[in-house]
Amino acid sequence: MKDISAQRPGKEAFRADILRHLTYTLGKDAGHASDYDWRMALSFAIRDRIVGPWFASTRRTWAENRKRVYYLSMEFLIGRILEDAAINLGLRDLAAEVLADLGQDFATLAGEEPDAALGNGGLGRLAACYMESMATVGCPSYGYGIRYEHGLFRQRFEGGQQVETAEDWLKTRNPWEFERPESAYTIGFKGEVAEKDGRALWTPDETVIASAYDTPVVGWQGRWANTLRLWSAKPTQAFDLERFNRGDYAAAAEPETLARTISRVLYPEDTTYQGKELRLKQEFFLTSAAIQDILRRYLETHTDLTALPTHVAIQMNDTHPALAGPELIRLLTDAHGIGFEEAFDIAQACLGYTNHTLLPEALERWSTWLVGNILPRHMQIIERIDSLHRRRFPNRPHYVGIVKHHEVRMGELAFISAHRVNGVSALHTELVKERLFPELNKLHPGRIVNETNGVTPRRWLRMANPALSGLITETIGEGWEDHLDRLTGLEPHVEDKGFRDAFAGAKRANKVATANWIARTTGISVSPDALFDVQVKRLHEYKRQLLNILQTVAQWHFIRENPNLPHVPRVKIFGGKAAPGYVVAKEIIHLINDVAAVINNDPRTGDLLKVVYPANYNVSMAEHLIPAADLSEQISTAGKEASGTGNMKLSLNGALTIGTLDGANVEIREKVGAENFFLFGLTADEVEERRKDVEHARHAILANQPLQDVLQMIAEGRFSPGQRDRYHGIVDRMWHHDYFLVASDFGAYHAEQGEVDRSYREADDWTRKAALNTARMGFFSSDRAIRGYMEDIWGVDSAL
Ligand code: CBF
Structure with missing residues (x-):
């Protein structure tokens, strides 16, 4: 098959293709074309370039x-599809250049695609x-x-x-x-x-x-x-x-x-x-x-x-x-x-x-x-x-x-x-x-x-994270996109302070962009200096968004009680949909939003803690959030998450994981190193064992004062003042039907979050750990x- 660079069109030819589609496929005069028209014309011009390799591949399959x-x-x-296809064809920068000459912005058009x-x-x-x-x-x-x-x-x-x-x-x-x-x-x-x-x-x-x-x-x-x-x-x-x-x-x-x-x-x-x-x-x-x-x-x-x-x-x-x-x-x-x-x-x-x-x-x-x-x-x-x-x-x-x-x-x-x-x-x-x-x-x-x-590094690193991708290419050269194991080439550079600063700079740039995006979409202002703590995935009891929000409340309470301690500022970011018929999952969403409303308006905690939950999490939102994450929440009840793939995307983009020994977390931890991963919680076998105690939840709650306080606040309607009994169901289930062992893992999770704070304070060491995550994630390419x-x-x- 021919070399891609030989097939890449020149600037003039590509411009002509876009204008031809605008005129003859869309029937629009450039002076009157909308973003939609330009996006379509660009997409057709890119699609034209896919057809050649597509036919060639099909013909070879038949012939051989x-x-x-x-x-x-x-x-x-x-x-x-637009940007992903453009990147795979090596047309992304050319398209942006041609469009700029035509008075259009590539990112705006790409962002218009459903x-x-x-x-x-x-x-x-x-x-x-x-x-x-x-x-x-x-x-x-x-x-x-x-x-x-x-x-x-x-x-x-x-x-x-x-x-x-x-x-x-x-x-x-x-x-x-x-x-x-x-x-x-x-x-x-x-x-x-x-x-x-x-x-x-x-x-x-x-x-x-x-x-x-x-x-x-x-x-x-x-x-x-x-x-x-x-x-x-x-x-x-x-x-x-x-x-x-x-x-x-x-x-x-x-x-x-x-x-x-x-x-x-x-x-x-x-x-x-x-x-x-x-x-x-x-x-x-x-x-x-x-x-x-x-x-x-x-x-x-x-x-x-x-x-x-x-x-x-x-x-x-x-x-x-x-x-x-x-x-x-x-x-x-x-x-x-x-x-x-x-x-x-x-x-x-x-x-x-x-x-x-x-x-x-x-x-x-x-x-x-x-x-x-x-x-x-x-x-x-x-x-x-x-x-x-x-x-x-x-x-x-x-x-x-x-x-x-x-x-x-x-x-x-x-x-x-x-x-x-x-x-x-x-x-x-x-x-x-x-x-x-x-x-x-x-x-x-x-x-x-x-x-x-595995996950494709083209979309989940090269496209979603241009800042980090650029640094990787500068450091180890081209070719890592389809040989992801080459990321190990970053390891020697991790010891170089200049590289770590550049790595931290890329993360910071992504966080600034995400903070702006959060302000635009939710109206909540967050500081890019805070630790961005991300849990994005479907809402399900086994994924334990509930554990996360309960611990968030505990942390909020702790900051209020100890205003003079040097707390690490955090932004808790949630994203995900609940199946429409899944009542309990929808209740958890409601609770997260109610908690967010109280915490985000609390002057006593201010920028030390924010909770954001942008609606309608989807692939494009993931592409925004993942490159900006410092911490990846992979906290399912052990034995329940078959693998996870969000865990891979986040770690690849230099987020540290806080997680249980579940699904692919186990292999991620092995690869990135136990010292670069925050582990907590019961193992799959311990979960089975724990369930044999029919009163496991009650025992766990009684043994943990912060959790008792949190449940008490929720039960009293602290986060639902207009309807104080709104979360009685959740609290009751916590005490009596805690199948996913939120209570049993709460103490270990809460303590490990303290470790996260301590590590984050050591900014340079945190960056070293984050960079090692990226360097060691090559195994998780979907090509492998x-x-x-x-x-x-x-x-x-x-x-x-
Ligand atoms: O294997 C892909 C993913 O599939 C699920 O989402 C699923 O729908 N069963 C699992 O829940 C994930 O663990 C898994 O990564």
Whole structure:
């Protein structure tokens, strides 16, 4: 593939491209163009430059008959594309220069792009990082997802409470996608299964069309590009003109409305599931469209379906696409006449399953009645998979199957259908073996492997943090963006005071920018000299934002009681959304905002403590906040966070972590060094042990005076004077149902926060620790993770 610099356009050519798009694609005269028009023209000019590498990659894959990876995910939390693509193509600075000449500002235009929020949190953002890394390392692949009309809801606060409104990223044109009306498949639901010529014949009652939209994903330096193919649901039946003419307008539009419902909204849940029938239909819609598309592409150049696994690897991102096994088997048997066992073996050799959570409520289970009703043929196949598997392992007293107590267990289905199952951090993988699938692990030793998560350094360092990126390049030269392990080259410089000052300078510049941004978005003024303490992630009890806010109250109380001590000023920054139906999480948001209102207006604590919670946390907000963080809060109950990826982004950007031994925190601490990490709290085993004491919470509270004081203040309505009993539920749960062990870890957390303050006072030493975090985080590149999947699971070579 050609060198990117050879493909980079000259200034004049790029300017001409932008103006041509403005005139002929947008139909706008430069004198009257809005920011939107300029952004579109710029995006199209950049997209033009992706098409070359995209075509070249596709042609090579065909010509060399390469194995392809298909990444099936209900979520792709992409964020904005413009700047990321411009950086990968080496066009960022050129674009800014050309635009400046045209009287436009690159950052303003890039900031105008809506976030593509087709995901809830970690799992969806991981899928987006992996797409970018697959393109960077030259792994021929397709991502398959749903083109939701409405991505993750918008959050605002009213009286401190979360209010959700619909998100509409497609309200204006999406310049990155190409509609593919020719790539459309019929997806069936319900109906009857009969037998014809010895084969099952499923006649669905309802059908919709899955129609493809392709977004090219370009890797670092444009060396390779893959496709993210998102499916949109369209009606199979044409508009009912007869009904319309009779004046029955609503009924005439009914088929369209019904079909479109399937790709209308992303489910705002990442740990539980809801709206069962629609959710199951969405999962099948994605999976069936993907599998049909995979087979169609394969059969264009092959005839022997038994060789499918040599050419096709299919990754199920969590259990959501776990119907991939049954759907592939259905097509192999019913449409292509392959015997059941052989079809199962082919499917299994193609499939991999990534588990992302141990939370029992997140492991999908569908009632057999529902599956049988919506997907009658698949229900038969699932039962046959179950009995085939049982037959292959007779005499197992504790046999764990797929169908149990009238439920289809999607975790077991995914496990049994796949040749590899992976966890997403070393600890999580061990817990998957020991706690989640102990029986299946015994039956299939070696099937469970670990692939610790990673994040793309292009977006999360190079793009989000130009100040630090510039310093890194100045210090160790270019090339670290796709060889992140080269960051270790910074280590010798960490001992150089000049380097540390420059490192601290970059952090300070980011904090100043963030302080300005906070003032603009929340009206709260914060000092960039304070310690920026950041907890940004979905709101969930296991992530323990509650622990953070309770400790914040304790600290506030302590400052008030000890006004003459030399306190370290802190800004507590929260960001995150709660699933709309998750009442407890929403209560915690309310409490954080109520506490913030009191603390931020307290003249006795002033700049010593501020709490900010900007609404509507999303990928773009993360890109603002992460480079400015001094401290990263990774404080989940041990054994609950599968991995975390925010922890990686923050540490990579030179934040020190305060955290438990949970998820990837364990590996981060190993890599950055225990002395550069603030550890506290119970381990996963100690958590289990602690829960055996039914009164663990009461005992912990009684043993900790600051916590008692905090709970007392909250119970008395100190933060909710207009409604004193507002948080009685929270306080009561703390005493009696503290499943996530907030009380048990409070003392250790509070003490460790004291350590954080002490360390922060030693400014230069803090910078040394922060710089060592950055220098030692190379392992957590998503390129490393993807290479692991290619080798251990997919059996795919890099095309580069
Ligand atoms: O593996 C990616 C992430 O997935 C989750 O967000 C999920 O949705 N299950 C986990 O909670 C994270 O720990 C994990 O990093």
